Amino acid sequence: MAAANRATFFSGAGLVWQWQRLVWWIFMVCLIFGFFSTHGMTERANLLLDHSVAAQRLVNGFDFSAIIMLQQLRDSPLEIHGPPIFHFSALFVAFMLFATGGILAAYVLDEKPTTTAFFEAAGHHFWRFFRLTIYLAIVLLPIAGLAALTSSMHTRIEEQSISPYPGDHFVEAAAVVILLLLIIVRVWFDMAQVIAVADDEKKMHRALRRAFGLLRRNFFSLFWLYLRVSIITWVLFAFGLYIWMFRLGPQPNVAAFLVSQLMILIWLGTRLWQRASEAIWYRNYQANRVPEPAWTPPPAPMYMPVAAEPQA
Amino acid sequence: MRLTKVFVLAASVAICSGPVFSQAPAPTQEAKPTAASADTAAKPLSTRIVAYQIEAKLDPSKHTIAANETLTYKNLTGQPQQTFPFHLYLNAFQPQSTFMTEVRLAGTRGNGPDSEWDPKHFGSITVDKLEVEGAGDLTSKMEFIHPDDNNTEDRTVFQLTLPKPIVPGASVEFHIAFHDVLPKVVERTGYAHDFDMVGQWFPKVGVWWKNAWNCHQFHATTEFFADFGTFDVKITVPQNEIVGAGGDLVSSANNSDGTKTLAYHSEDVHDFSWTASPSFTVVEDSWTGSQGPVKIHLLMSPGHMGSAQRYIDAEKGTLRLFDQWYGPYPYDRITMVDPPHGGTDAGGMEYPTLITLGTSAHMPQGVLAPEIVTEHEFGHQYWYGMVATNEFEEAWLDEGINSYTEVKVMDELYGKNTSAVNYPFVQMSETGLQQSGYFSDPDKDPVASFAWKFINSDSYADITYGKTALVLLTLEKVIGEDTLRQALHTYFMRYRFTHPTGEDFLKTIEEVSGKDLRWYFHQAIYGTQVLDYSLADAHSDPLKWWDGPAHATQKNDKDEVYRTYITVVRKGDFIFPVDVDIQFDDGSTAVEHWDGQDRWVRYRYDRKAKIQSAQIDAHNQIFLDRDPFNNSFTEEPDPRAAHKLRTIWVFASEWLSQLLAWLT
Numbered sequence: 001m002a003a004a005n006r007a008t009f010f011s012g013a014g015l016v017w018q019w020q021r022l023v024w025w026i027f028m029v030c031l032i033f034g035f036f037s038t039h040g041m042t043e044r045a046n047l048l049l050d051h052s053v054a055a056q057r058l059v060n061g062f063d064f065s066a067i068i069m070l071q072q073l074r075d076s077p078l079e080i081h082g083p084p085i086f087h088f089s090a091l092f093v094a095f096m097l098f099a100t101g102g103i104l105a106a107y108v109l110d111e112k113p114t115t116t117a118f119f120e121a122a123g124h125h126f127w128r129f130f131r132l133t134i135y136l137a138i139v140l141l142p143i144a145g146l147a148a149l150t151s152s153m154h155t156r157i158e159e160q161s162i163s164p165y166p167g168d169h170f171v172e173a174a175a176v177v178i179l180l181l182l183i184i185v186r187v188w189f190d191m192a193q194v195i196a197v198a199d200d201e202k203k204m205h206r207a208l209r210r211a212f213g214l215l216r217r218n219f220f221s222l223f224w225l226y227l228r229v230s231i232i233t234w235v236l237f238a239f240g241l242y243i244w245m246f247r248l249g250p251q252p253n254v255a256a257f258l259v260s261q262l263m264i265l266i267w268l269g270t271r272l273w274q275r276a277s278e279a280i281w282y283r284n285y286q287a288n289r290v291p292e293p294a295w296t297p298p299p300a301p302m303y304m305p306v307a308a309e310p311q312a
Numbered sequence: 313m314r315l316t317k318v319f320v321l322a323a324s325v326a327i328c329s330g331p332v333f334s335q336a337p338a339p340t341q342e343a344k345p346t347a348a349s350a351d352t353a354a355k356p357l358s359t360r361i362v363a364y365q366i367e368a369k370l371d372p373s374k375h376t377i378a379a380n381e382t383l384t385y386k387n388l389t390g391q392p393q394q395t396f397p398f399h400l401y402l403n404a405f406q407p408q409s410t411f412m413t414e415v416r417l418a419g420t421r422g423n424g425p426d427s428e429w430d431p432k433h434f435g436s437i438t439v440d441k442l443e444v445e446g447a448g449d450l451t452s453k454m455e456f457i458h459p460d461d462n463n464t465e466d467r468t469v470f471q472l473t474l475p476k477p478i479v480p481g482a483s484v485e486f487h488i489a490f491h492d493v494l495p496k497v498v499e500r501t502g503y504a505h506d507f508d509m510v511g512q513w514f515p516k517v518g519v520w521w522k523n524a525w526n527c528h529q530f531h532a533t534t535e536f537f538a539d540f541g542t543f544d545v546k547i548t549v550p551q552n553e554i555v556g557a558g559g560d561l562v563s564s565a566n567n568s569d570g571t572k573t574l575a576y577h578s579e580d581v582h583d584f585s586w587t588a589s590p591s592f593t594v595v596e597d598s599w600t601g602s603q604g605p606v607k608i609h610l611l612m613s614p615g616h617m618g619s620a621q622r623y624i625d626a627e628k629g630t631l632r633l634f635d636q637w638y639g640p641y642p643y644d645r646i647t648m649v650d651p652p653h654g655g656t657d658a659g660g661m662e663y664p665t666l667i668t669l670g671t672s673a674h675m676p677q678g679v680l681a682p683e684i685v686t687e688h689e690f691g692h693q694y695w696y697g698m699v700a701t702n703e704f705e706e707a708w709l710d711e712g713i714n715s716y717t718e719v720k721v722m723d724e725l726y727g728k729n730t731s732a733v734n735y736p737f738v739q740m741s742e743t744g745l746q747q748s749g750y751f752s753d754p755d756k757d758p759v760a761s762f763a764w765k766f767i768n769s770d771s772y773a774d775i776t777y778g779k780t781a782l783v784l785l786t787l788e789k790v791i792g793e794d795t796l797r798q799a800l801h802t803y804f805m806r807y808r809f810t811h812p813t814g815e816d817f818l819k820t821i822e823e824v825s826g827k828d829l830r831w832y833f834h835q836a837i838y839g840t841q842v843l844d845y846s847l848a849d850a851h852s853d854p855l856k857w858w859d860g861p862a863h864a865t866q867k868n869d870k871d872e873v874y875r876t877y878i879t880v881v882r883k884g885d886f887i888f889p890v891d892v893d894i895q896f897d898d899g900s901t902a903v904e905h906w907d908g909q910d911r912w913v914r915y916r917y918d919r920k921a922k923i924q925s926a927q928i929d930a931h932n933q934i935f936l937d938r939d940p941f942n943n944s945f946t947e948e949p950d951p952r953a954a955h956k957l958r959t960i961w962v963f964a965s966e967w968l969s970q971l972l973a974w975l976t
Contacts, residue, residue, distance in 0.1 A: 030966050030969055030970065031962070031966065033965070033966070033969060034962040034963070034965040034966040034969070035962060037961075037962075037965045038958055038961040038962050038965055041957070041958070041961055042954060042957070042958045042961075045953070045954035045957050045958070046949075046951060046954045048941050048942075049941065049951075049953040049954050049957075050949040050950060050951050050953075050954060051944075051945050051946050051947075051949055051950075052941045052942070052943070052944050052945075052946070053925065053927050053930075053943070053944035053946060054940040054941045054943060054944060055941065055950065055952075055953035055954075056950075056953070057953075058952075058953040058956055058957065059950070059952045059953050059956065061729065061739050062737060062738045062739065062956070063729070063739055063740065063741070063744060064733055064738050064739065064740040064744070065732075065740050065741060065743075065744020065745065065747055065748050066744070068744075068747075068748040068751075069744075069747060069748065069751060069939070069940065069941075070941070072748075072751045072752055073939055073941070085961075085964070085965045085968060086968075088965060088969065089965065089968045089969040089972050090972070092969035092972070092973060093969070093972045093973050093975065093976060096973040096976045097976040100976055129976065133975060133976060136975060137975075158653070158654055159654065160505075161505070162504075162505035162506055162507065162589075162591050162613070162614055162652045162653075162654070163614040163615045163652075163653075164614075164615040164616075164652075164653040164672070164673040165614075165615055165673065167653075168673060168674070186974070244737070245735070245736065245737035246736050246737065250736075250737075251952070253952055253955045253956055253959060256956070256959050257955075257959045257962075260959055260960075260962070260963040261963075261966075263963070263967075264963065264966045264967065264970065267967070267970050268970060271970070271973075271974075
């Protein structure tokens with residue numbers, strides 16, 4: 001079982017690599033949205049900073065007070081920045097909701113994701129996945145409640161203890177629990193998406209029920225599959241941040257840009273790795289499942305002829 | 313988070329090889345008089361007007377104090393005095409007090425009390441009995457007064473009229489029995505868990521100043537003002553309590569009821585505060601300055617030991633630079649109190665020879681908050697403790713001057729560009745910190761305002777702290793850094809242990825610098841003008857025939873002459889002389905000095921070179937300039953700063969997108 005799981009883990013990475021054009025396309029969309037969302041800010045920053053000697057405070061180092069001062073200016077390049085980022089992020093979410101069907105079709109069917117096939121699958125599954133997202137929001141409500149409960153318990157612990165550590169440790173532990181719960185929820189809903197694509201399941205509540213059953217029966221293998229990839233993501237992301245912040249000097253903009261984009265690429269690629277691994281897992285599961293005996297109609301009841309009662 | 317823990321661990325290891333820690337109860341040995349204290353005993357440093365003797369008993373379970381106070385007031389006002397006002401600060405923490413009214417309207421420092429005003433935040437001080445030597449029980453004669461706002465519900469000031477006046481030179485003795493209910497930590501005082509910070513806790517007489525009694529109500533943004541004298545305070549607490557106080561420990565004795573009584577003595581100070589908690593860890597250290605050794609008594613709260621060495625280092629560095637720059641520290645001790653988590657509103661406060669600090673369990677090494685608060689609160693030993701200005705009416709004289717010296721000391725100790733935040737990827741200077749505050753609210757109130765008359769607490773903080781610091785930093789350009797340092801030294805030595813005014817300070821600067829600086833002070837201290845110069849235009853064009861004789865000198869293309877215009881605009885109302893440095897692409901330079909009187913000025917050059925750059929205040933000395941980004945022009949654009957910002961924002965935008973896409 002462990003060997004099979006390991007094979008799935010690596011096969012998932014292989015599948016992402018095999019159909020890497022998906023990763024690049026999504027990454028490019030994300031990058032373009034990123035550029036669009038910051039375009040206004042960049043223009044104003046260029047206008048204010050390009051011919052200013054004071055801009056060297058941001059070039060030779062990164063003077064945080066210069067950022068605050070920029071933010072406080074009437075024509076601040078930072079002030080206009082918030083809403084576009086949120087707008088484009090929402091747009092990207094919609095895009096991913098659409099694209100997921102196409103991505104999973106490629107992974108589940110293991111066929112080359114041609115443009116036509118990709119968009120057909122994406123369109124075919126869009127509303128199903130939209131409904132799944134609504135189910136997800138409902139499932140997340142108790143976890144949000146748990147987070148709120150954690151916060152209120154933290155306040156109570158803080159009030160009772162003169163040491164900051166009990167409260168801090170409680171929050172750290174609660175954060176780990178909530179994170180693991182979120183991973184479990186994602187495993188469940190990703191499986192429902194895989195079922196929807198693999199079996200062309202139209203009823204999302206049925207897909208969710210089947211996915212839940214699979215998750216329940218194969219909890220550790222599926223959870224470990226996701227957790228491993230998540231750990232790799234976090235480690236690589238932290239390493240990227242470390243390189244960006246502590247190892248790159250203040251001036252090499254190109255290197256900083258490349259590192260930052262590599263981090264986004266890692267984040268995206270590993271997320272698809274999780275999806276691909278689960279798709280492979282489901283394929284294997286379907287392939288290895290002992291077929292249930294074919295349905296045969298029960299024998300027709302045999303009616304014995306009953307002798308007619310003599311008429312009175 | 314993990315990185316922080318590594319930092320904390322590293323700091324803790326470093327500390328363990330440093331000073332001595334002990335978890336033991338408060339030291340019981342008698343404090344040994346030092347050279348400095350021996351001197352002060354021989355000759356008082358201040359004119360001692362008051363002598364307080366207080367016996368207080370803390371009930372740590374209820375956070376209440378029962379006390380008896382004897383105040384001997386010496387009438388040095390030069391005229392008979394029959395009416396005496398007293399502060400009862402703890403009554404500010406009542407729902408209908410002036411303090412709370414102002415907090416609800418305009419905010420306060422720190423978190424302030426709950427807006428819902430939870431009863432556990434209530435604090436109070438009640439005078440149970442007031443007798444005057446020779447006049448008997450005058451409790452019934454106490455009368456609450458409200459000199460600032462006529463709020464009849466405010467009970468932070470009362471006055472007492474004696475049956476007969478006290479003649480000049482005579483003394484009067486008040487015997488006051490009172491009890492305190494400490495609030496949950498708010499505005500520098502109160503309790504949190506088993507920690508009690510006891511500040512502004514006893515009936516304190518007002519100050520006869522400018523030929524009148526000065527005794528303001530307690531406001532949301534005001535601090536304190538009192539006369540110098542001596543304090544003999546006996547504090548009784550349970551034996552497990554560790555106590556720190558603003559005085560020398562004279563004796564300690566265990567009582568049969570499980571308590572102990574600690575006797576403290578302090579002189580040439582104008583206030584006395586103390587703290588108690590069984591959870592403190594004591595860190596002892598010392599520093600020797602021009603007046604002899606100074607004992608550093610640090611009380612650390614649980615979980616904060618990672619900051620202990622940082623506090624000590626900052627304290628020693630500050631002691632050294634103040635001693636070197638401004639004058640000697642004459643006391644033989646400094647007590648530093650680190651409030652526990654949940655009690656941070658007791659932090660960042662100054663009392664004579666006792667300061668409260670502030671840190672957290674996971675304070676990153678690159679964030680110099682523990683160092684800044686240590687420096688700032690110690691600085692108040694000079695600008696408030698010894699130079700005892702009126703914090704109600706001229707808060708800039710303590711907070712503002714102190715913020716300026718904070719910049720100077722922090723820059724010296726931790727680097728000019730890294731004195732507030734110091735990481736390879738982000739830095740912040742102390743000057744930048746002050747600018748960030750001031751520029752957010754630059755023109756609502758003048759520096760010279762009564763503390764409670766600012767439009768809100770933000771404006772109070774931004775102007776009183778930030779603007780004053782920047783005013784003095786900018787003044788360095790006019791009179792020189794060394795001259796200003798000398799002026800501060802003169803001001804300190806001349807006015808220590810007195811109550812100088814703002815004009816005393818400004819006149820000292822003028823005297824030392826030998827310059828009439830009224831044009832500057834009028835705008836910077838008494839006005840709300842904002843300083844903002846802008847390099848509005850700079851360009852070079854080849855001369856044409858219609859440009860006249862200069863064009864005639866041009867013989868061929870190599871000789872092409874360019875006409876360069878540089879326009880400088882004064883966008884703000886603050887008039888300040890500026891220098892404009894101009895560089896041409898043949899390496900030649902020009903410097904123009906503009907008095908800034910007009911709204912704009914335009915310079916013209918006909919040269920065989922085009923402009924390369926023009927810059928107002930090229931040496932970055934005008935710290936009051938609200939927008940340093942419009943002070944210069946370079947012909948060659950340098951988009952690196954904008955690119956860097958874009959990289960960060962694109963990344964943030966993409967990452968947010970990726971996080972949200974998790975939902976799909």
